[in-house]
Amino acid sequence: DTEVTQTPKHLVMGMTNKKSLKCEQHMGHRAMYWYKQKAKKPPELMFVYSYEKLSINESVPSRFSPECPNSSLLNLHLHALQPEDSALYLCASSQSSEWGAGNTIYFGEGSWLTVV
């Protein structure tokens, strides 16, 4: 069983809605990640937070807004999404994201997002 918990498991939203995806881990990890996965494709990195600060943004559109309120929580705020944003959104965490750390990265079960 994963120790990274994501809510909700499923979300349907309209293109004018504002919603949020939530992620929580209690492993004491200091790095947290958002990945996006389209059907039958590999996951693609969106954001990395290290020690609660945004360290990597993979040129993600501003309609996706990440937030890390504390070391255990990671949110992804969604606004004015497009149907092509429908995907599985995966949260992950690791002990750190420093160069050469080589830590195992643990993933949550994901949140299925459908934009209508």
Added chain:
Amino acid sequence: SQQGEEDPQALSIQEGENATMNCSYKTSINNLQWYRQNSGRGLVHLILIRSNEREKHSGRLRVTLDTSKKSSSLLITASRAADTASYFCATDLGFQKLVFGTGTRLLVSP
């Protein structure tokens, strides 16, 4: 694209047989990780092999890494129906920025 390639794209075997998946990547890496994903579920970490290691074992899993050829392989021995899933290799370029391969869909029939 930095994305790695995996082959085969799909593999169908009988229970008890061995399954081998191959991964090729393009850049220097810090480590390489293998993940399993059941349909519509999250990713489960299987094994991590560092760039200075050549082989690693974990239960029925054996992973090899050849950094000169920029390739890795995952061997699952004595496959079970429960091993049916998609398997991804993921390269860590150094800042724990994982780049996933295209994946292999494994079907193990009873």
